[in-house]
Amino acid sequence: MSLILAIETSCDETAAAVIEDGHRIRSNVVASQIELHRPYGGVFPEIASRQHVFDIVPVVEAALAEAGVSWEQLAALAVTRGPGLAGSLLVGVNAAKAIAWSRGLPILAMNHLEGHLYSNWLDEGGKIAAAAITRPSPAELDAAGQAFPLLVLIVSGGHSELVLMRGHGRYARLGATLDDAAGEAFDKVARLLGLSYPGGPAVQRAAEGGNPAAFDFPRALTHYAIQPEHRFNFSFSGLKTAVLRQVRELGGDPAVLPIADLAASFQAAVVDVLVRKTADAAQAYGVSRICVCGGVAANQALRQAVTERLPVPASIPPFFLCTDNAAMIGAAAHYRLLSDGPSALDFDVEPNLALQFDL
Amino acid sequence: MQLILETTAAAQTQALGARVAQSLREGDILALVGDLGAGKTTFTQGLAHGLGIRAAITSPTFVLINRYRDGQGRTLHHADCYRLADAPVEMWDAGLGDLFAGDDIVVVEWADRIPSLLPEEFLEIAFAYLDEDRRQICLTAHGARYVTLLQHLEKNAD
Numbered sequence: 001m002s003l004i005l006a007i008e009t010s011c012d013e014t015a016a017a018v019i020e021d022g023h024r025i026r027s028n029v030v031a032s033q034i035e036l037h038r039p040y041g042g043v044f045p046e047i048a049s050r051q052h053v054f055d056i057v058p059v060v061e062a063a064l065a066e067a068g069v070s071w072e073q074l075a076a077l078a079v080t081r082g083p084g085l086a087g088s089l090l091v092g093v094n095a096a097k098a099i100a101w102s103r104g105l106p107i108l109a110m111n112h113l114e115g116h117l118y119s120n121w122l123d124e125g126g127k128i129a130a131a132a133i134t135r136p137s138p139a140e141l142d143a144a145g146q147a148f149p150l151l152v153l154i155v156s157g158g159h160s161e162l163v164l165m166r167g168h169g170r171y172a173r174l175g176a177t178l179d180d181a182a183g184e185a186f187d188k189v190a191r192l193l194g195l196s197y198p199g200g201p202a203v204q205r206a207a208e209g210g211n212p213a214a215f216d217f218p219r220a221l222t223h224y225a226i227q228p229e230h231r232f233n234f235s236f237s238g239l240k241t242a243v244l245r246q247v248r249e250l251g252g253d254p255a256v257l258p259i260a261d262l263a264a265s266f267q268a269a270v271v272d273v274l275v276r277k278t279a280d281a282a283q284a285y286g287v288s289r290i291c292v293c294g295g296v297a298a299n300q301a302l303r304q305a306v307t308e309r310l311p312v313p314a315s316i317p318p319f320f321l322c323t324d325n326a327a328m329i330g331a332a333a334h335y336r337l338l339s340d341g342p343s344a345l346d347f348d349v350e351p352n353l354a355l356q357f358d359l
Numbered sequence: 360m361q362l363i364l365e366t367t368a369a370a371q372t373q374a375l376g377a378r379v380a381q382s383l384r385e386g387d388i389l390a391l392v393g394d395l396g397a398g399k400t401t402f403t404q405g406l407a408h409g410l411g412i413r414a415a416i417t418s419p420t421f422v423l424i425n426r427y428r429d430g431q432g433r434t435l436h437h438a439d440c441y442r443l444a445d446a447p448v449e450m451w452d453a454g455l456g457d458l459f460a461g462d463d464i465v466v467v468e469w470a471d472r473i474p475s476l477l478p479e480e481f482l483e484i485a486f487a488y489l490d491e492d493r494r495q496i497c498l499t500a501h502g503a504r505y506v507t508l509l510q511h512l513e514k515n516a517d
Contacts, residue, residue: 041442045423046452085422158421179400180418188395188420191442237418241396352414352426 002075003067004337006330007060009092010084010112011158012036012043013323014055018067018074019330022118023139025127027066028320028327031055034198041197042187049087056095063326071103076342078108078333080115082353083158089349097345106342108333112324113355116154117163117171118335119328120291120315134315141289151287153278155302156294157183157198160234160274162281163355168335171355174281175232178221182270182296185236189243189266194254203263204299210264212301217242217269222276232281239269267301275305282312290314298322360506362498362513365489372398372494376405379484379498382511383410385433385462387504390470390477393486395441398494399468402484403437406466410435419468423453434463446472480504 001020008015012033018026033051037043064070079096082089093109100107122128123137141147150165151174160177180188183200190199195206220235221227243266250257274296282290291314292306298319306314321328366372379389389406391399404416411430419425419439427435436458440446450456450473458465459478470477480502487495500506 039444040449041444042421042423044449044452176415177417178415181421184418184421187442192395237396237400244395 002334002337003069003073004076004078004108004330004333005060005063005069005074006078006110006326006333007056007092007096008080008112008115008324008326008329009052009056009088010080010082011088011324012048012051013325014052014059014092015324015326016060016063017326017330018063018069019122019327019334022331022334023121023137024124025122025327026069027063028127028325029059029063029066030320030323030325031059038197041191043085045085045087048085049091052088052091056091060095060099071105074103074105076106076108076333076337077103078110078329078336080112080329081109081347082350083112084349084351086349086351089351093347093349101345106337107345108336109343109347110329110333110336111353111355112329113154113159113161114169114171114332114336115328116156116159116293117152117165117291118331119293119317119321119325120152121331122317122321122327128318128321132318134313138289138291138315147289149285149287150289150291151278151282151285152291152293153274154294155182155274155292155296157181157187157296159294160236160296162232162277164281164285164287169339169356171357173355173357174285175230175234175277177234177236178230179235179237180240182234182236182274183294185240185270186296186299188240189263192240192244192247193257193259193262195259195263200296200299203267204301206259206263207267207301208260210258210260210262212264212268214258214261215246215265217246217265219269219273219276222273224280232277234273234277236270239266267299271299271302271305274302275309279310282310288312292316293322293328295323360500360509362509364496364498366398366494366496368492369398369401372401372496373405373408375496376402376407377409378515379512380406380409381515382508383464385464387464387508388459388478388481389464389466390481390483391466391468391486392471392483394488397486397488398496399486402486402496403466403468407435407437410464423450424455424458429464436463436465438465438467440467440469440472443472447474447476451476482508
């Protein structure tokens, strides 16, 4: 049995988790700062890092206590080094380094995006309802030697990427957003429609009962014949502009706007592009499993489309693993420890860190 | 001094950004103004390309300020005041005041939201949406340095 304590502070959640053998959640503690950032319509970096300082020690202690694990039982410590906000990353990285050094524990410097890739590998421990797991789970497929190649769609406030996993730690980026991330488009459209932050849940709520075909919003980069180089890339900037033009055309007064129809039509456009490109990539690369992850994977319309419209079975994590958490970092760290061993203690935070692609 | 141009495609707005990049030097400040979808980020993408930055320039709305290293080792900061309620105070908190006083190149989107934070001298670039493809772009020099920049830009146009 291998136990890893993982720490994640890349943005506005202070999180720690204990993960057993790369997939079993022994504990998963998240202190969210969302109320602190609401007045700013988004994360405010300086406030985020200050709050991490307050929360980091209690959160780490709670993760160990909840797991019923002592320091001596841990095989290693893992921490997110990037991408993310520099000030936020620094808190987690320095706490982890201090613990690793004082306890003599091996440390793993992890990539936040790699964590999201592994959020679908977490399957047991009583933290996830059995019915919520697509069987066989990626971890089970892996044990049977059938997990790879695996296609992963990462959709969050900061990222929209299609990644092909050829093995543990072996990634190829098939495509990414050229401008706004999918989650960012939700935030901006929520603002245009006079809805609250964060935009994802607000737009979803507003879209209930709305007609997704009421407005024909653009599906960018879906004409592959014209732009073959953008076959697996995304662009949501034009969609946001189209919603703005429509709002202006309708007079712009939130009191009389058909908010439900606008929200539903916008949401349908985002989901449509994500699912079409993912399905296309799954076929192009002959994968037998798709994983969807990141904050936007919490969106109900996307979840439904993923189960109905993809050509192969798709795993999508429960809500608590879509948003930032340390459990996914612990899962990714387990496989990194097996393949590469621990990191040297002198690593630094990397706010612009990208996935390491080997193709 | 003022230059008024019209572009008829996103690629042209990017090309203008790349041309402006050729006239930039360390410490220059560009204040971008214009509605959502008017071309501010598109322009910045071209500008970064012109500076020799190979990384993808994505929207900084989420993180407020993105930082890139250009081909000559200079730093470009790409800031965005869009989502802030009290933008001058909040961007000052985020460190934009320090960046204005420093030696890096700074591009700020939604600069009209931080009038009290902008220094005395900067290049204002206003984007207006004409129709789906066409944009009017108006470059205004605030201060002698930026008059020189616009003259340089005009000369290089021929």
